[in-house]
Amino acid sequence: MVKIKIDGLEYDVNEKKNLIDAAKDVGVEIPYFCYHPALTVVGMCRMCLIEIEGVPRLQAACNTPVKEGLSIITQSDRVKEGRAGTMEFLLANHPLDCPVCDKAGECQLQDNAFGSGSGRSRFEFEKRNIPQEEIGTNLIINHNRCIVCYRCVRFEEEKVGESNLGLFERGYHSIIGLAKNEPINHNYQGALADICPVGALLNHETLFKSRVWWYNTHESICHGCSTGCNVQANVRDNKMYRYMVKENFEQEMYFLCDKGRFDLDWMNENRLLSYMENGKETISTQVFDKLISEINSSSSIAILGGAHETNESLAELLTLVKSKKNIIWEARVTDPQYKDTEQVDFLLTKDYHPNTRGATDLGLTTSNGINGIIHDFNSKKIDLLFIIKEAIPEGIDSSRLSKVVLLDTNVTDDLTKVGYAVPIQIFAEQGGSFTNKNGLRQNFDKSLKPVQGLLNTSEFFKKIIDPIKKQEEALVHGNY
Numbered sequence: 001m002v003k004i005k006i007d008g009l010e011y012d013v014n015e016k017k018n019l020i021d022a023a024k025d026v027g028v029e030i031p032y033f034c035y036h037p038a039l040t041v042v043g044m045c046r047m048c049l050i051e052i053e054g055v056p057r058l059q060a061a062c063n064t065p066v067k068e069g070l071s072i073i074t075q076s077d078r079v080k081e082g083r084a085g086t087m088e089f090l091l092a093n094h095p096l097d098c099p100v101c102d103k104a105g106e107c108q109l110q111d112n113a114f115g116s117g118s119g120r121s122r123f124e125f126e127k128r129n130i131p132q133e134e135i136g137t138n139l140i141i142n143h144n145r146c147i148v149c150y151r152c153v154r155f156e157e158e159k160v161g162e163s164n165l166g167l168f169e170r171g172y173h174s175i176i177g178l179a180k181n182e183p184i185n186h187n188y189q190g191a192l193a194d195i196c197p198v199g200a201l202l203n204h205e206t207l208f209k210s211r212v213w214w215y216n217t218h219e220s221i222c223h224g225c226s227t228g229c230n231v232q233a234n235v236r237d238n239k240m241y242r243y244m245v246k247e248n249f250e251q252e253m254y255f256l257c258d259k260g261r262f263d264l265d266w267m268n269e270n271r272l273l274s275y276m277e278n279g280k281e282t283i284s285t286q287v288f289d290k291l292i293s294e295i296n297s298s299s300s301i302a303i304l305g306g307a308h309e310t311n312e313s314l315a316e317l318l319t320l321v322k323s324k325k326n327i328i329w330e331a332r333v334t335d336p337q338y339k340d341t342e343q344v345d346f347l348l349t350k351d352y353h354p355n356t357r358g359a360t361d362l363g364l365t366t367s368n369g370i371n372g373i374i375h376d377f378n379s380k381k382i383d384l385l386f387i388i389k390e391a392i393p394e395g396i397d398s399s400r401l402s403k404v405v406l407l408d409t410n411v412t413d414d415l416t417k418v419g420y421a422v423p424i425q426i427f428a429e430q431g432g433s434f435t436n437k438n439g440l441r442q443n444f445d446k447s448l449k450p451v452q453g454l455l456n457t458s459e460f461f462k463k464i465i466d467p468i469k470k471q472e473e474a475l476v477h478g479n480y
Contacts, residue, residue, distance in 0.1 A: 005071040007291050010354075015066045020048060020420065021249070022066050023074070030074055031083060031112045032220045033090075033197045034149040035062040037247075038254040039158055045090075047112060047147050049082040050074050058082045083116040092351065093172075094124040094198075095144045103199030105212035109147065129260075130175065135165075136184030138204050138258070139192060143175050146200035152176060152192050155327050158163050159255065159346055187345055190261040194245055210234075210241055218447040219246060221434050223308070223427060224260025226341065226351040229253055230437030231260075231429065232449040238447060240267040251440065257348045272411050272423040273451055278402070279416035284453075287420055291405065295324075296471075298383035302373045303329040305388035306364055307337065307353035309457055310432030311441065314355075314362055316458040328382075330366045330373055331359035333390050338369065341437045349437060354427075357436035371395075377403075388457055389424070406455060425456040 002015045002186060006028050013022040020030050021037055029087065033045035041062050048061040053071035058078060065069075073079060089115060098104045130143035153165045153176065164186075166179035178184075184192075193201040221227040230253050234242040245256045274281045277290070293303065303321070306314055306329070314331075321327045332338055336350040343349055359365075366372060372392060376382045378397040386405045387393075392414045396404070402419040415421040427434075430464035431446030455463070 002066065002068040002070075004066065004069070007075055010229065013066060015068075017066060019061045019064045019066050019072070028049070028074060030061045031108075031116055032062060033112070033147060034109060034151060036151055036154075036195060036254070037249065038252070039151065039154045039372075042150055042154070045147065046086045047083060047090075047116075048084070049079055051076055051079055072213065080116065083112075084118045087113055087117040088122070090147050091117070091121060093127045093144065094147070095127060097145075101145070101199040102202055102207060103196075107199060108197035128172070130422045133177070134183065135143055135178050136189045136192075138206065138262075139184055139189040140202045140207070141176065142200050142202065143177075145198050146176055147198055148174050148176060149197055150176075151195045151197065152201060155188075155192065155195055155255075159191075160186055161346075162186060179322050187257045187259060188255065190258045191245075191255045193206075194256070203262075206242055210236055215241065218445040220428065220444040220447055221354065221442050222256060222260035223354045224257065224263055225347075226353060226356055226437040227347055227349055228354060228434055228440065228442055229256050229260060229347065230442070231256060233445075235447050238449050240264045246249065248461045255347060257345070259348055259352075266410050267426055267428060269294040270411050271433060271451075272415065272421065273454065274423065276415055276421035278419060286464055287422065291420065292467055294384050294403075295464065295468055300376075301327045301384045301386070302329065302377065302382045303386045304331075304370065304373060305332040305333055306395065306457075307333075307356040307359045308389045308427065309355060310427055310430055311358045311361075311362075311435060312432040313430065313456055313458045314359055314364065317461050318362055318364065320458070320461050323469060324465065324478065328366055328373070329364045330370055331364040332356065333370050333393060351437070354436075355434040357437060357439055358433070358441070361435060361439075387418075400410060407460065422460055423454060424453055424460060425450045431458050 001012045003010055004013055011026040013026060018037060020032055020035055023030050030048050032048040034042055041065040041348055043060040046060060049058045050061045051073040052059050131139055132142040135141050156162050156165055156375040164178060164180055164184045165176055168177050190203055192339055193203045214236050220231050220232045220233040222231050230246040230248045232244045232246045233240060236329055243256060243261045247254050275284045275287045276282060277287060321329060336342055337356045341349055374395045375392055377385050384403055388407045389409060401417050405420040406418045407422045407424045409424055409426045427445040430449040431444060432440050433443045435441045
């Protein structure tokens with residue numbers, strides 16, 4: 001920590017942080033466009049102008065190192081005039097289409113125009129008008145809104161490792177465009193739109209879906225893989241509309257891949273809401289009664305899956321399972337879950353489960369793994385098999401599928417193949433925590449309200465195991 005002065009007041013700040021972030025930590029907001037804490041500093045937008053004691057000219061805060069004794073001024077008349085001039089240039093050709101822009105309501109240009117702009121424009125000429133382009137499989141660029149902050153170009157080069165975008169022409173004619181003939185097709189097109197401080201980059205997936213002020217926002221964790229990126233879940237009318245990044249400076253989490261960001265439709269559509277027996281809908285009490293009978297007559301029972309479940313649900317379910325000595329549990333159902341973390345790219349891992357680490361930390365593993373359970377089930381050493389939100393594993397004897405109980409959130413073809421199908425809540429309908437690949441346990445809020453009567457996984461098992469325990473206790477005491 002070092003001592004610096006901001007507007008005449010002395011503060012202790014972290015010298016390892018950029019001046020913009022260090023000032024923000026002590027409650028001083030310095031406006032900016034091109035700066036991003038995870039990207040290189042270029043000082044292109046000139047929005048973060050400040051005065052530095054002893055330096056005659058205004059300087060860019062993003063490019064000013066934090067060091068002992070630094071004294072800056074962020075609210076002088078000179079600084080305000082400089083920022084207002086910057087805003088005037090940026091808005092000279094910017095279209096007045098905020099009412100139809102998807103970025104409206106969370107746009108840095110709107111915020112900075114309100115906070116640092118002059119409130120009127122002296123530009124009386126016709127604004128330039130360049131047609132928007134499709135530059136990716138899920139990405140549009142509106143050139144008229146672009147302020148050439150260069151964030152998108154830096155993000156691709158520094159994080160994605162590709163150079164699809166570039167800055168072309170000069171001055172009035174400058175545009176960001178494709179540097180190649182092929183459209184962008186990587187896993188971070190949503191991140192490109194996310195880091196754009198204005199509405200220049202947009203995704204087809206979310207275009208014109210909803211206004212941001214109609215959302216209820218909840219803190220959540222991305223379910224797409226074992227990285228556990230922090231997100232803000234945007235919900236409207238009890239439907240999941242959008243994931244947005246929740247920046248986590250301590251864990252250096254600033255971005256979100258497309259696999260996690262756009263994998264949301266399953267939360268809203270095609271939900272399994274009925275109990276099923278042999279492929280046909282039935283009532284829950286009938287399934288409970290038959291499963292209780294099945295468990296009582298089974299000498300050995302296995303559970304597969306659980307890495308999509310919260311730590312809290314797993315812990316409660318583990319307590320229930322421990323009361324039944326003939327139940328074994330293997331949460332690992334795919335090859336990546338048995339290996340050290342393998343990255344697909346700088347964020348996405350090959351393990352598409354959000355809580356494998358949480359399940360293994362609880363000891364929900366077996367010495368022979370999933371192959372051992374499949375073998376024992378096929379050879380009838382395991383009488384009854386529960387599968388929690390996973391596909392029927394390859395190698396399962398089809399003649400024994402009547403002894404499989406599939407717990408799932410959505411309707412799939414597998415539901416018609418097994419003996420019993422049970423609807424369960426998704427993680428967003430519960431709240432709780434996931435443990436990511438690095439062992440970091442992160443809490444998330446309940447985002448959606450479940451259908452009345454829909455149980456989570458531990459509640460379902462409690463419904464079938466508690467009656468069995470009561471029967472066993474009654475037998476012990478001679479009351480049954």
